[in-house]
Amino acid sequence: MSRNALQLSPQADGLEQAAPAAPSSVPADAMPLALRGVSKRWRKDLPPVLEDVDLDIDLGTSTWIGGRNGVGKTTLLRIAAGLIDPDQGRAQAWGFTAAERRQRYQQLIALLPAGDRGLYARLTVRRQLTFWARIAMVDRSAVAGVVEEAIDAFALRELEDRRVDRMSMGQRQRVRIAMTFLAKPEVVLLDEPLTSLDSEGAAILDRAIGELLDRGGALLWCSPEGERLDRQFDAKLMLDRGRLVPA
Amino acid sequence: MSEIALSGSAFMAVVRRDLHVFLSYRTRLVSQVLTSVFSLTLFYYVSRMVTVNGFGSPDEYFGFVVVGIALVSVLYSCFSISETVRGELIAGTFERMLLSPFGGVRGVLAMTVFPLAYAFVLAAITLGLGCVVFGLQLHWATVPFAIPAMVLALLAFLPFGIFFSALTIATKQGSVGTSWVIALISIVGGLYFPVALLPGWAQVAAEVQPFTPATEMLRHLLVGSPLTTPLAEAIAKVAAFAVVLLPASLYILHRAIRFGQRRGTIIEY
Numbered sequence: 001m002s003r004n005a006l007q008l009s010p011q012a013d014g015l016e017q018a019a020p021a022a023p024s025s026v027p028a029d030a031m032p033l034a035l036r037g038v039s040k041r042w043r044k045d046l047p048p049v050l051e052d053v054d055l056d057i058d059l060g061t062s063t064w065i066g067g068r069n070g071v072g073k074t075t076l077l078r079i080a081a082g083l084i085d086p087d088q089g090r091a092q093a094w095g096f097t098a099a100e101r102r103q104r105y106q107q108l109i110a111l112l113p114a115g116d117r118g119l120y121a122r123l124t125v126r127r128q129l130t131f132w133a134r135i136a137m138v139d140r141s142a143v144a145g146v147v148e149e150a151i152d153a154f155a156l157r158e159l160e161d162r163r164v165d166r167m168s169m170g171q172r173q174r175v176r177i178a179m180t181f182l183a184k185p186e187v188v189l190l191d192e193p194l195t196s197l198d199s200e201g202a203a204i205l206d207r208a209i210g211e212l213l214d215r216g217g218a219l220l221w222c223s224p225e226g227e228r229l230d231r232q233f234d235a236k237l238m239l240d241r242g243r244l245v246p247a
Numbered sequence: 248m249s250e251i252a253l254s255g256s257a258f259m260a261v262v263r264r265d266l267h268v269f270l271s272y273r274t275r276l277v278s279q280v281l282t283s284v285f286s287l288t289l290f291y292y293v294s295r296m297v298t299v300n301g302f303g304s305p306d307e308y309f310g311f312v313v314v315g316i317a318l319v320s321v322l323y324s325c326f327s328i329s330e331t332v333r334g335e336l337i338a339g340t341f342e343r344m345l346l347s348p349f350g351g352v353r354g355v356l357a358m359t360v361f362p363l364a365y366a367f368v369l370a371a372i373t374l375g376l377g378c379v380v381f382g383l384q385l386h387w388a389t390v391p392f393a394i395p396a397m398v399l400a401l402l403a404f405l406p407f408g409i410f411f412s413a414l415t416i417a418t419k420q421g422s423v424g425t426s427w428v429i430a431l432i433s434i435v436g437g438l439y440f441p442v443a444l445l446p447g448w449a450q451v452a453a454e455v456q457p458f459t460p461a462t463e464m465l466r467h468l469l470v471g472s473p474l475t476t477p478l479a480e481a482i483a484k485v486a487a488f489a490v491v492l493l494p495a496s497l498y499i500l501h502r503a504i505r506f507g508q509r510r511g512t513i514i515e516y
Contacts (some may be wrong), residue, residue, distance in 0.1 A: 022492060023464070040511070040513065075511075078511075078514065081346060082346075082511060083342065083346060083508065083513065083514065084508050084509075084511040084514065085508050085509045085511075099505075102348075102350055103348045103349075103350065104348075105348055106347055106348045107348045107349070110346070111346055113339065113342060113343075115339070117338060117339025117340075117342070118338070118339040118340055118342060118343045119338070119339075119340070120264065120268065120338070120340060121338070122267075122268050122271040122272075123264065123267055123268065123271075127264070127267055130260070131260050131261075131263070132343075132347075134256050134257050134259075134260035135257050135260055135261070135343075135344065135347040135348075135349045135354075136347055136348055136349075137253040137254070137257055137347075137348045137349060139248045139253070140248060140252070140253075141248070143256075147315050164272070179343075211415045
């Protein structure tokens with residue numbers, strides 16, 4: 001079976017630039033995020049949703065993966081984020097898997113899941129962000145500053161004291177995106193991030209991605225084929241019958 | 248900031264979150280205090296209506312049963328943790344917890360703190376109402392010792408909540424048998440009547456869980472009920488259950504999460 005290998009050229013200074021985040025004892029060629037021979041099958045009587053997928057995401061790069069609904073984009077992101085395990089292969093950050101060093105893995109890689117879930121309906125935006133910052137194990141003395149920064153960066157000032165269940169879908173999506181970028185992860189995985197966002201929200205997301213790439217982080221964005229994307233990506237791929245191919 | 252301090256901060260964030268969510272439901276405390284009032288009223292008049300073998304006076308039985316009522320609320324809080332986890336699965340917030348550096352196991356453990364602390368407060372309110380409204384005679388000389396005894400009892404009860412949370416994560420059903428288990432514990436734990444009234448085989452069941460010795464220990468410290476075993480033995484039993492069951496329940500929780508992650512069902516609800 002041939003490997004489904006795709007690699008992006010690093011545009012930043014690679015591992016050196018990510019030195020504060022990267023584990024000290026990593027191989028020099030270890031990627032910030034790498035999928036190696038990843039396969040996943042949901043049912044034995046169905047073909048695998050991912051088949052022997054290889055993917056390297058380097059620092060300072062942005063990648064888009066598209067594909068039809070139900071083709072396996074979300075599964076790929078969940079495996080990359082360490083949320084679920086592949087049947088075969090490895091998803092690794094700087095050479096280690098989530099199962100091997102879970103806390104470190106989750107500090108390095110953040111996922112925005114698709115949909116509108118993952119918020120505490122009865123908490124205000126500020127409390128939501130503060131909670132997430134502390135769960136992300138941001139240094140306690142930095143939590144207030146990080147939350148203020150997120151409130152400003154994602155234009156949530158007017159909403160900061162509003163409960164999430166009293167907000168529109170687009171406003172909730174902005175909070176979810178803010179939570180994803182809050183702890184300054186090295187690699188951000190976005191699953192259909194434009195859901196419910198208006199043009200202002202999309203512009204805010206674009207700025208956050210720009211800031212991520214400027215500081216040497218990496219982006220992996222998944223959305224259905226045909227979605228209008230204003231952003232330029234370093235690589236555009238399609239997921240088709242379990243395999244990644246150039247778009 | 249050290250690893251322990253960061254974990255402690257995340258732990259407390261979960262507790263604060265639960266407090267804020269609780270406070271957002273303005274009538275919850277009132278309704279639960281009213282439930283205690285109704286239970287106290289019911290058993291106050293039951294204690295006056297019937298003569299119970301082994302109790303010298305109606306007040307003695309009332310004191311016995313008030314401690315049982317207080318502990319039932321603690322039991323409900325322990326087992327409610329699995330419902331909380333189920334709610335988190337549905338809301339997608341458990342997925343967020345798993346994606347955080349704090350992680351699922353520590354997250355669930357932290358989720359137990361507020362409900363148990365709240366149950367502790369509710370138990371104190373129940374006892375207070377028993378004293379003020381119904382003339383319950385507390386054994387004040389030993390009441391201060393009931394606080395550490397209660398903490399020990401909570402540590403022994405907690406593993407059951409964690410175990411049911413693990414079951415919820417594995418099966419996606421929050422209330423698999425929890426109400427039956429609470430009812431069973433109420434019987435074999437001697438919460439409403441002495442275990443000695445049970446048939447022999449049921450009394451054996453009373454020996455193999457921490458609820459019976461914990462109830463007896465707390466009852467002795469709070470209202471001076473006589474002990475069937477020495478106090479030190481009851482404490483040792485409860486402590487032994489806590490020491491054995493707590494790590495075991497956390498391991499089972501970890502395995503349940505990993506099982507879901509391997510199968511990919513962790514994101515289902």
